[in-house]
Amino acid sequence: MIETVHSQSLRALSDAVETGVLELAVIIPTYNEQANVQGIVDRLDRVLAGISHEIIFVDDDSPDGTSETVRKIAQSRRDVRILRRVGRRGLSSACLEGMLSTAAPYVAVMDGDLQHDESILPKMLLQARQEQLDIVIASRHTEGASMGDFAAERVRLSNLGLKLSRLVLHTTVSDPMSGFFLADRRFIDEAIYRTSGVGFKLLVDLLASSRRPVKLAEVPYTFRSREAGQSKLDLMVSFEYLSLVLDKLTGGLLPPRFAMFTLVGSAGVGVYLASLGLLYSYWHASFQTSQVAATLLAMTANFLLNNLFTYRDARLRGIRLLTGLVTFYAACAVGSAINLSVSGALLRHGLPWILSGLVGLAISSVWNYGVTSVTTWRAKRRHRL
Secondary structure (H helix, E strand, O other), rough: HHHHHHHHHHHHHHHHHHOOOOOOEEEEOOOOHHHHHHHHHHHHHOOOOOOEEEEEEOOOOOOOOOOHHHHHHHOOOOOEEEOOOOOOOOOHHHHHHHOOOOOHHHEEEOOOOOOHHHHHHHHHHHHHHOOOOEEEEEEEOHHHHEOOHHHHHHHHHHHHHHHHHHOOOOOOOOOOOOOOOEEEHHHHHHHHHHHOOOOOOOOHHHHHHHHOOOOEEEEEEEEEOOOOOOOOHHHHHHHHHHHHHHHHHHHOOOOOOOOOOHHHHHHHHHHHHHHHHHHHOOOOOHHHHHHHHHHHHHHHHHHHHHHHHOOOOOOOOOOOHHHHHHHHHHHHHHHHHHHHHHHHHHHHOOEEEHHHHHHHHHHHHHHHHHHHHHHHHHHHHHOOO
């Protein structure tokens, strides 16, 4: 059945596409997918035979040699390219850079783990052309589709993401969390200036960034099991997705990285209160000693969490972790002084204590974020570049 659909799609495309004119670019973001590169190329060669296309791997400087493997293939083939990114990480931003690097009128995005069914690409391209669609989505949730052997916890996470996406999307989609879709370049050019490029869910980003109703269709497919490598899904992906949704809900007024920084800061408040209570009430230390120790513990926790999540793409390691901690302490100490000064002044001018405290906290948070971005983690980014 797949072969029949594929043959029909190719015949229709052959009638519509002038021979030799680039029609489709397949963007494949990778990180440690060296074992899958040749398999992806072979499969795409088979299903896209007769369609003028190029395969663009966008690799985030994988330590396993992914980019080197692609480069060897590309040396003898003009339709395979490697875009290696140094000092930058993230699936969505990688896909956007890959889209901007091609002249193809249609671009498809698929993962580098062989879990997406490449055989439906000709059907997706044909439907996009015939119906003049902005996007054709490969869906795991529409009729005839399946999540395959997806683990139960990942299914629940995907369903939660689906519910959250409805807060920012202006259209009905069965699988907005899909990482497999095909888009018209004209639509990409319209939406790209409003995308955030955060996290793993580019489709949600694109759909939420459109200022007009999106013309789309969904094609069912069965999600396959990973054959090699390791899944990139972790806690950070969930945090980044929440940041993306928040970015779209606020119209871009709240930068995603600042939202993450603030979320980590909220966790630090919990660490501070728990430490203060434990030291003062349980271990009977003096209140001043307990407060100083709790503050240091909260600042250390904030630094480590920000290094792990907020600045994942510029993560500090080794001796840089220690020097970064010192600069983080210094910045936050000044931020605390600003908080006390501003809130105290507002209180003296008659503002309610809770409003005075919140304003002081907001100003110190902006200070901490701005200063640590250009001191604690900026040096690491310069070093990598």
